[in-house]
Amino acid sequence: MLFFQRSLLPIFGARQIPRLFGRIPSIPSAVSIPNVRSFQNSSILMRTLNQSMKKKNKNVSNTNQQQSLSLEGGPFRRGVCTRVFTVKPKKPNSAVRKVARVRLSSGRFVTAYIPGIGHNAQEHAVVLVRGGRAQDCPGVQYHIIRGVYDIAGVVGRVSSRSKYGVKKPKTT
Secondary structure, three states, rough: HHHHHOOOOHHHHOOOOOOOOOOOOOOOOOOOOOOOOOOOOOHHEEEEEHHHHHHOOOOOOOOOOOOOOOHHOOOOEEEEEEEEEEOOOOOOOOOEEEEEEEEEOOOOOOEEEEEOOOOOOOOOOOEEEEEOOOOOOOOOOEOOOOOOOOOOOOOOOOHHHOOOOOOOOOOO
């Protein structure tokens, strides 16, 4: 082995001799025991090429990850309702949640939750969509803002009026 490395010296130079055979035991033996690799995925160097492409780097935190991707960096996006329907929430909740399928002005389709009691949303209604998921409805990542465009505010709402598009009642 030493002779083989010395013969590569003129080709690679003194510092760049490749280690072709890994660690060489000091006492040669007739039976060599192969190194058994454990099944732990703790090291980044132990991943395959496909795993590295999918996961990029495990040490990177997700704190700066943008959640509402269909809004394309803005706070709101105008859209048109293509379908208004209801969904059942995940366990243990039981209800009938009102949601709408919305085609945004960017061309993307999203499912948005309609907050409040009662609504006048129908197909072809123009709505304003903000980010924020409905926690117990799978696939609902956006909210429709009440009181803007074609969606009316919640009738008879007294508390938290700004969240449901209700004007302040006139006191005389």
